[in-house]
Amino acid sequence: MSQLKTFTTDAEDGSRTIVATTSPTRASKLLGVKFAEVGTASASDECELALSDPGAVWRLQPGGSSWKKISNASKAASFPPQGGVRPGAGRTTGENGPVKIRxxxxxxxxxxxxxxxxxxxxxxxxxxxxxxxxxxxxxxxxxxxxxxxxxxxxxxxxxxx
Structure with missing residues (x-):
């Protein structure tokens, strides 16, 4: 499995949202924002919280002091895996074995x-x-x-x- 990283996004209302997952693409799906809006979380308390429940999304309201879990890790599990074995993926085989691009x-x-x-x-x-x-x-x-x-x-x- 890929190493987990923590990602964050700041909303226009001033709230901050974080998640721990394997890629910025997956983070953007979990956070419900465009890929370009996702940044890497660096504050140690944010990272520790996000890593405590990978795939769960946490939000801090402006002026708030405590993080609130807005979705649990089951949402992350519902996404199809990125990469790995899939039907129809990989090299095709011919009558005489694997075919190669020529x-x-x-x-x-x-x-x-x-x-x-x-x-x-x-x-x-x-x-x-x-x-x-x-x-x-x-x-x-x-x-x-x-x-x-x-x-x-x-x-x-x-x-x-």
Whole structure:
């Protein structure tokens, strides 16, 4: 677990509010203010009070001498955790194990074509087809079209079945 810190905000009416939590973002949610309005508490008595009940929000009225608890730590527990394990988070896995981000340099025309064919899924299918065409075969494919390559594949497909 992250280390607790104490955060504070001063309202326009002169009241001061404090909370002990793990981040300024979480403090702003608990205090009900914008992130920019949250400061770090430095007074030792404020820090001690906030740390006595992490997640609880305390308020001191202007001219007041005692802090009043305005919300307990259960409010902090109701927020989803920041970071950690979540469904759908993390690296995705492919058929052959974890996938990694790779880089391929394409001009706009080739990128547009790749995306129109299905992007990464199309590229994976091409690679999985294991058709190691040489330069002449690629040229013939470009000149004769897709129907030509399909005709070339039909005898192979019938043999495999």
């Amino acid at each position: 880089s391929v340099r394409l001009d706009d025309v080739h990128h547009g074509r790749l995306m129109s064919y299905g992007g990464t899924e199309y590229l994976r299918n091409v690679l999985d087809a294991e058709l190691p065409l040489d330069a002449d075969e690629w040229k013939a494919l470009g000149e004769k079209g897709v129907d030509w390559i399909r005709a070339q594949l039909k005898p192979t497909r019938t043999k495999a079945r």
